[in-house]
Amino acid sequence: MNYKLFVPALALFLIQAFSCKTSKTNTSTPSSGEVVNPPTIAAPVVSEGSEYLYMYRWYVTELNSKPVSLGDNAKAAHLLFTSGQVNSVAGFTGCNRLNGRFELQKDNVIKFSPLAVTKMACLNTGNMESDFLVALNKTSKWIIRNQTLYFYEEDKLLVKFASVDAALAKLEGNWELNYISGIRIAFDGLYPEKKPFIRFDLANSQINGNTGCNGFSSKYSINGNTIKFTPGISTMMACPGNGEKTFTEMLKKVNRYALSDDNTLNFLIDDVAVMRFVRK
Numbered sequence: 001m002n003y004k005l006f007v008p009a010l011a012l013f014l015i016q017a018f019s020c021k022t023s024k025t026n027t028s029t030p031s032s033g034e035v036v037n038p039p040t041i042a043a044p045v046v047s048e049g050s051e052y053l054y055m056y057r058w059y060v061t062e063l064n065s066k067p068v069s070l071g072d073n074a075k076a077a078h079l080l081f082t083s084g085q086v087n088s089v090a091g092f093t094g095c096n097r098l099n100g101r102f103e104l105q106k107d108n109v110i111k112f113s114p115l116a117v118t119k120m121a122c123l124n125t126g127n128m129e130s131d132f133l134v135a136l137n138k139t140s141k142w143i144i145r146n147q148t149l150y151f152y153e154e155d156k157l158l159v160k161f162a163s164v165d166a167a168l169a170k171l172e173g174n175w176e177l178n179y180i181s182g183i184r185i186a187f188d189g190l191y192p193e194k195k196p197f198i199r200f201d202l203a204n205s206q207i208n209g210n211t212g213c214n215g216f217s218s219k220y221s222i223n224g225n226t227i228k229f230t231p232g233i234s235t236m237m238a239c240p241g242n243g244e245k246t247f248t249e250m251l252k253k254v255n256r257y258a259l260s261d262d263n264t265l266n267f268l269i270d271d272v273a274v275m276r277f278v279r280k
Helices: 003-026 050-054 128-138 243-253
Strands: 057-063 078-081 088-092 097-105 109-112 141-145 148-153 156-164 174-180 197-201 206-210 215-223 226-229 256-261 264-269 272-279
Touching: 050 141, 057 128, 078 156, 109 141, 128 148, 128 156, 174 243, 226 256, 243 264, 243 272
Parallel strands: none
Antiparallel strands: 057 078, 057 156, 078 088, 088 097, 097 109, 141 148, 148 156, 174 197, 174 272, 197 206, 206 215, 215 226, 256 264, 264 272
């Protein structure tokens, strides 16, 4: 027998056998008595810098894993971290104003001190205010990613916010139409009972309102002072006269907006004002 060939062959066989056994051990299913912990889903560890907190007004879009919409409220729940007022926060609960202090620590830790809140009675807001304040009290971690702010309690997501530029925040509130061009009928004749109004849902890039007859909503996009509305949805009540049609057709044509002051909003086609609203 040729031992010179046999010994290397035997060594190679033993190496392969040991490798197969090791691989099988690593991929085997745990025994029934073995406890295997599921992987934890942690909050992101990479965030944009804290300077982004001060660049926007932050509107609540999700609270306790439930989406938040404006509904019938003129103002949405939000927070404002003002540049130059370090550790100061102000905002709105959806019903009452709030203000107070917060502290940022390393590793994206944030702590809110007890917040001062006005005491107006809250109608048609459900548990929004109380749930929001409880969430802020529990918040221990913040993350900003893609201009979206997230508040966590450890690794549990509590609140999600959309960023809104301070200039756009001036559009917040109810706006009632008091002028519309394009038809030879007096304004009061077009809308003898109810004037159209709109309400900006800034967090969701949407307007809600009434045409003077039917409730409606429509998405919008804004770039600078240009604005464009998508075809909206509305209720289907029969409407006398031409008021509703005049309003909806003109809204489709609008491509710019301008605030004459804090209480007057103009919609334009190019440089011509075709609709005027006053804040209510």
